[in-house]
Amino acid sequence: MEAVKSAEGRNPKAEGQSLLGWVLLAAGFGLLLWFIASWWSRTELAPGGLKLLIGAGFLIGALGLARVANSFTKTTNALIAFVPAGLTLLLALVTVEALLRAYQVPVGLIPTPSRVLSTLVDVRQVLLQDAYQTVVLEAFTGWAVGSVLGVGFALLVSRFVFLERGFLPYASAFSAIPIVALAPVLVKMVGIEWQSKAIIVAITVFFPVVVNTFRGLTEVSHMSLDLMRSYAASQLQNYSALRIPNALPFIFNGLKLGTTLAMIGAIVGEFFGANGQGLGFRIQIEAGRFGFDIVWSAIIVASVIGIAWYNAVAWVERRLTGWHVSFRE
Amino acid sequence: MSLFRSPNLVPMLVIAVVIALLYYPLMLFANVPVAQRALDNGAALECKTALECAPQMRSPVLPSPQQLLTGFRSLLFPLNAPTSIIPNALTTAFNTLMGLLLAAVVGFFFAIGIVASRAFERSLLPLVVASQTVPIIAIAPMLVVVLGQYGVQGWLPKAIIAGFVAFFPIAIGVAKGLRSPDPMALDLMKTYNAPTWQTYVLLRFPASVPYLFTAFKVSVTAALIGAIVAEIATVGFQGGLGRMLFENSRASDVVAIWVIMISSAVLGILLVALVNLAERVVTPWKR
Amino acid sequence: MVAVNNVSMTFQTGTVALKDANLEIASGEFISLIGPSGCGKTTLLRLLADLIQPTSGSISIGGKTPEEARKSRAYGYVFQAATLMEWRSVLHNVMLPLEVMNFPQAERRARAEKMLALVGLEKFAKHYPWQLSGGMQQRVSIARALAFDPQLLFMDEPFGALDEITRENLNLELLRLWRETGKTVIFVTHSIPEAVFLSTRIVVMTPRPGKIETVIPVDLPQPRTFETRETPEFFRIATEVREALRKGHGYDVQE
Numbered sequence: 001m002e003a004v005k006s007a008e009g010r011n012p013k014a015e016g017q018s019l020l021g022w023v024l025l026a027a028g029f030g031l032l033l034w035f036i037a038s039w040w041s042r043t044e045l046a047p048g049g050l051k052l053l054i055g056a057g058f059l060i061g062a063l064g065l066a067r068v069a070n071s072f073t074k075t076t077n078a079l080i081a082f083v084p085a086g087l088t089l090l091l092a093l094v095t096v097e098a099l100l101r102a103y104q105v106p107v108g109l110i111p112t113p114s115r116v117l118s119t120l121v122d123v124r125q126v127l128l129q130d131a132y133q134t135v136v137l138e139a140f141t142g143w144a145v146g147s148v149l150g151v152g153f154a155l156l157v158s159r160f161v162f163l164e165r166g167f168l169p170y171a172s173a174f175s176a177i178p179i180v181a182l183a184p185v186l187v188k189m190v191g192i193e194w195q196s197k198a199i200i201v202a203i204t205v206f207f208p209v210v211v212n213t214f215r216g217l218t219e220v221s222h223m224s225l226d227l228m229r230s231y232a233a234s235q236l237q238n239y240s241a242l243r244i245p246n247a248l249p250f251i252f253n254g255l256k257l258g259t260t261l262a263m264i265g266a267i268v269g270e271f272f273g274a275n276g277q278g279l280g281f282r283i284q285i286e287a288g289r290f291g292f293d294i295v296w297s298a299i300i301v302a303s304v305i306g307i308a309w310y311n312a313v314a315w316v317e318r319r320l321t322g323w324h325v326s327f328r329e
Numbered sequence: 330m331s332l333f334r335s336p337n338l339v340p341m342l343v344i345a346v347v348i349a350l351l352y353y354p355l356m357l358f359a360n361v362p363v364a365q366r367a368l369d370n371g372a373a374l375e376c377k378t379a380l381e382c383a384p385q386m387r388s389p390v391l392p393s394p395q396q397l398l399t400g401f402r403s404l405l406f407p408l409n410a411p412t413s414i415i416p417n418a419l420t421t422a423f424n425t426l427m428g429l430l431l432a433a434v435v436g437f438f439f440a441i442g443i444v445a446s447r448a449f450e451r452s453l454l455p456l457v458v459a460s461q462t463v464p465i466i467a468i469a470p471m472l473v474v475v476l477g478q479y480g481v482q483g484w485l486p487k488a489i490i491a492g493f494v495a496f497f498p499i500a501i502g503v504a505k506g507l508r509s510p511d512p513m514a515l516d517l518m519k520t521y522n523a524p525t526w527q528t529y530v531l532l533r534f535p536a537s538v539p540y541l542f543t544a545f546k547v548s549v550t551a552a553l554i555g556a557i558v559a560e561i562a563t564v565g566f567q568g569g570l571g572r573m574l575f576e577n578s579r580a581s582d583v584v585a586i587w588v589i590m591i592s593s594a595v596l597g598i599l600l601v602a603l604v605n606l607a608e609r610v611v612t613p614w615k616r
Numbered sequence: 617m618v619a620v621n622n623v624s625m626t627f628q629t630g631t632v633a634l635k636d637a638n639l640e641i642a643s644g645e646f647i648s649l650i651g652p653s654g655c656g657k658t659t660l661l662r663l664l665a666d667l668i669q670p671t672s673g674s675i676s677i678g679g680k681t682p683e684e685a686r687k688s689r690a691y692g693y694v695f696q697a698a699t700l701m702e703w704r705s706v707l708h709n710v711m712l713p714l715e716v717m718n719f720p721q722a723e724r725r726a727r728a729e730k731m732l733a734l735v736g737l738e739k740f741a742k743h744y745p746w747q748l749s750g751g752m753q754q755r756v757s758i759a760r761a762l763a764f765d766p767q768l769l770f771m772d773e774p775f776g777a778l779d780e781i782t783r784e785n786l787n788l789e790l791l792r793l794w795r796e797t798g799k800t801v802i803f804v805t806h807s808i809p810e811a812v813f814l815s816t817r818i819v820v821m822t823p824r825p826g827k828i829e830t831v832i833p834v835d836l837p838q839p840r841t842f843e844t845r846e847t848p849e850f851f852r853i854a855t856e857v858r859e860a861l862r863k864g865h866g867y868d869v870q871e
Contacts, residue, residue, distance in 0.1 A: 069448035084448070085455035109478055166340030174594075176601045178554045180561075180571065181593035184578040184586045189390050263464040268558060271470070272578055280467065287470035287562070295471045302464050513695040516667050520693040521716040522686055531712065535703045614703045614744045 021067025025087065028061020032094045039101045046102035054102055058095045065091060111293040119293040120300060127282070127301050134266045134279040135305050137194040142201025143262040147255055149202070150209030157210070158217040158243070159235075168214060174207045179261075180268050187273035197269035197278075204265040205258040212254030216247025252317040259309045263302060352394070357383045359390040388583045397591075400584040404592075411568070414592050420568040422596060424484050424556040428491025429545060432499045432552070435492070436544075440503035444533075461497045466555060468493070470562040483567070487559040494555035495548035502544025506537025542608040549600050557593065570596065617643040617768070617800050618664065623673030625659050625826075632825035633659040637673070639819060639828065643767075646794055646801045648811035649819045650857065656826025657804045657819075661772050664802065665693055678767065689717055691768035692761030696776055698753035700745040700760075707732065707741040710760045717764055731759035734793065751782040758790070762797065771803045775810070784842070787813055791840055812836075812854050813845060820857060822864025829864040832856055 035054060039046060069084035093113045099105075100112045107115060120127070157163045183200055190196035220243055228238050270280030279298045286294040360383035367386070368379055376382040384393035392400070404414050439457075442449040469490045476486040510532050518528045560571025570593050577585040618641040625634040634656035641647050649657040662668045664675060666682035677685040685691065692713075700709045710728040719727070732738045735755040745753055754774055761769060775783045787810060794801055805811050811818050812834060820829045834853055836844055844850060 065452055066446075066448045069452040072451050073447040081451065082455050084452040088452040089456055109475060162340050162343075164340075165337040166344035169337050169341055170344070173598050176550050176597040177594040178550060178557055178597050180554050180557045181574060181590040184574055185583075185590050188388065188578075188581070188583050188586060260461065260464070264466050264554070267464050267467050268554070271558070271561065283467050284470055284562075287474055290474070292471055292475075299467050302467055303460075306464055307459055511697065511699055513697055514699045514701070517693065517695065517699055518716070519667060520665055520686060520691070521713050522689060523716045527716055531716065532701070535701065538703070612703065614746070 015071075017067050018071035021064045021071065024060050024064025025068055025091075026064070028057045028059070028064055028091065029094065031057030031060065032091075032098050035098050036094070036101060039098075042101075043104065045104050051102050054095065054098045057098070058091070061091045061095075108290045108292065111296060116293050116296040116300070120297040123294060123297060127279070127298060130277055130279045130282050130298065131301050131305060133194060133277045134197075134270065134302075135263075135309075138197040138266040138269070138278070139201055139262040142198040142265065143205050143258055145198070146202035146205030146262075147209050147258060150206045150254065151213050151251060153206075154210045154213035154217060155239075158214055164214070164218075168211070171207050171210050171214075175211060179204045179265050180271075183265075183269045183272040187269070192273040192275050194275075194278075196273070197266050200269040201262045201265040204261045208257050208261065209251070209254040212250045212257075213247055216250025217243045219250075220246050248321045249317075252313065252321065256310055256313050256317070259313055260306065263306045263309075267302065352391075356389075356391040356393050360384070360386055360393075363388075363390060388581060392584045392587050396584050397587060400588040404585060404588050412573075414570075414573070414589070417568050417570050417573050418592060418596050420484075421553070421556055421560065421570045421593075422600065424487040424560070424569065425491050425549070425553045425600060427484060427488035428493075428552045428556060429495055429499075429549060431488055431492035432495040432548070433503075433541065433545075436496055436499035436503050439496075439500040440507055440537075441529075443500075443504045444507045457497055457500065465494055466558055469555065469558045473559055473562040477563075486563070487556050487569070490559040491552040491555035495552040498548040498551075499541065499544045502540045502547075503537050506540030507533045509540065510536045539608075539612055542604065542612070545604045545608075546601060549604055550597055553593075553597055553600060617641050617645075617678055618802070619676040620660070620664075621674045621676075623660075623663060623670045623675060625656070625663060625668070626671045634663070634670075635825040635827045637828050639831070641800065641802065643800055644798055646791075646803065646814055646816045647819060648803045648805055648815040648817075649821060650805055650808065650811045651821030651826075651829075651861065652806065652823055654823040654826065655821040656823070657821050658772055659826060660821075661770055661802060661804050665691060665770055685768075689713075689764060690766055691770050692764070692766045694754075694757055694761045694769070694771040694774045696773045698745070698750075698757040700753055700756055702745050704745075705741065706737065706743050706745070706748070706756050709745065709756055710763050713760060713764050719764070727763055727765075728759075731763045732756075734762070734796075735759045735789070749782075751778050751786060754778065754786065755789070758793070762793075762799075767800060769799045769801045771801065773804050773806070776806070783807075783810070788840075788842070790814065795839060808854050808857050809845065812850060812857065813840060818853075818857055820860040820864070822861065827864075830860050832860065 031053060035046075035050060035057070039050075065084065065087055068087065072081060072084050075081050097112050097114055100110060111119070157167055179200060182203060183197075186200050186203075187196045190199060217239075224242055224246075225238075228242055231237075233241065266278070267280035267283070270278040271284050274281035279302050282298045283295050286292070286298070357380065361379045364382035364386055365379040368382065376385065383389075384395060389396065404412070407413065408415050410416075439453075443454060472490055472493075473486050476482075476489065481489075507529075514532060515528065518532055523531070557569070557571035557574065560567070560569035561575045563572070570589060574586065574589050574593075577589065618639070620637050620639040623634060623637045624632070626632050633654075637656075637660060649660060651657050659668070663670050664677065664682060666686040669682075675682050677690060680688065680690070700706075701712065704712065707725070707728050710731050711724045714724040714727060729738065729741065732741055735758055737752060737755055737759070740748060740752065745756070748756065758771075758774070775786050778786065790801075791814060793799075803811075803814060805814075815834050818832045818834060820832060821827065822829045832853065836847070836849055836853070
């Protein structure tokens, strides 16, 4: 089927649009930054005119951004494609900074982005220790244990029809259980040290990994199975040559989902009891005493680690399952 | 329900029975050392041997079936008491569903933006995608406090947090749905000279409904977690399973925590079933 | 009715999909466009329907440009797939174009019911698409294309995905519809017997670049029946089409 394509390409009009976009974007940033600089150490509310100026700066920037983003719609390089999104984030942060300063919102309530950044630098030692506890000890250990057990369990279950029918409906029902409810029970059972949170994470990661892996192992085409049968392949060969490779993309989906669940499990688990350390503990304690700059810093740390971890798993996935449909252009 | 006619029924029952039979010895095994230690410390217990004490510890590692039963009875009745599970579960369910509704409304507009404008997609979608690998739930305690400062109280802050957690899968699901019509179907609308809004109303919106429900199924549990955490973070007793969980966790009432955990699990499963039911009612054209 | 003058179509990618096409179609004709993939037959149909615009040349449909024709809803289009909306019952699927075109509320149902009767599906009005076989779905989509009574019917390999037996039955039914309604039909296919059986004229097209090789008149008597396929005249014309395709190196059509 011949696709209908609009007549757009390397024409001078589009390049003019993108240049205009960059100019507008720079103007928007200029206005906002100029205001922030001029209001840096003032403590009174900004007059209406200046507030309008912030609005104008944001609007001009957004208009420019839309034009700039249009010139990025063709690129296939993932990093370059992220440029418009990065600029959006930056524009949003600068606008928030300007607004908070113009309206003199108490720092204790909503800290300005710049203050969060400086706090992040100040308390990095503490946060890194917290992150070690939450991410390495709790989330990662739990995730690894839960994943290994999950894949193993799925392999076992897929081998025996009776187990499959008896267990799997429970497994999918278990995915519907809110982890938060699990947390206090496990904290009471195992104690407030990191192990209790690691177990919470392992349990939360286990079920989606089982369900995903199992689907991958069993959603094999009948023709492929018949083909293996025509070769008189053994069960072992059936798994190694067909079922497991087929399951890999599914397993990785489970693992990627698991990274997010692991971070959530560890952080929420700490809300219910921690030994005075951990990102979740820090967030809860500081939110209670209006230390929101530290809360935001902790969230940033958790986010950066969460994104990095997810992408690390995705990278391994690409190396191992590059043949899969989802990676074809 | 197809479950009762499915070949899964017998194996599921067998597994359930095996687990039930294993539970009691497992409970004894887990509790006996604790009971022994309590006896050794000379705690005033009404039982003599560790084995006898194991099923009736105040803070058991695993509660015994009798304890769970008594726990359920005392936490259920009277049904309309503020400490009963029923009204609290209803509160949490309401918060969760309002959150889903909120996420669906905002998600729809966001999805239309994604489908209608490449620039919008390029400048916002990557951020939303990245935000999904972030433990958004961490924001909940702070969001509740900040929203409370600006007078947003009652169910709204909880619904906002539940919706916040559920937003991404819904927005992406709806966007997928809006894009799902066959190019031929879009050409068909073009041959009718239908304006864009009609293509949305007659074609894209109905096509996205099944995708919306798939997204609901994925995100309802996440939204429930969001609602519970938000309830925990809220100051003062405004009801909800999260609040109950927190109060009893602080009071170290282990049996009660177990009871609430099981109730939350049941609520989670019921909400998923509710979404399935709603899907069947709303999309009767599906098999 | 339809006039195509020196029309060429080059895609963004540089592919020449159609080169210097010329064609005149009179009112009430049944024209088949036949040729292998890449010969530009679907492109030509999409150009007539204003789904794409030609790089050069001009098209006139009843004295209008394709765009004006589309905007005045001058033609019905039947696609390769039935493209029924799965959330609408059969009746409401046929009513879809009438809704878009703002027909009076009362008239919509009456027209749709009449069209369903015309394709012999009045008993299935309340069914959903998934409850129908592929052939029945395609009949619904033909009823839908006729619902607003356009003078022209464009059909893009409408029976391509159906089995041979269903296809022969639908061919017969389509001829009946054409006789009863007096529409002008432009029909894309890659089956030689289908083209010969249905058409008053066959436009043979060949690829690389897509062009009209020749136009072959089909003077088989009307009304045509299953027996028509077994007459020597039928074979003579089928052979003529096959020869024309081979001459243009377009011989990978299905028998």
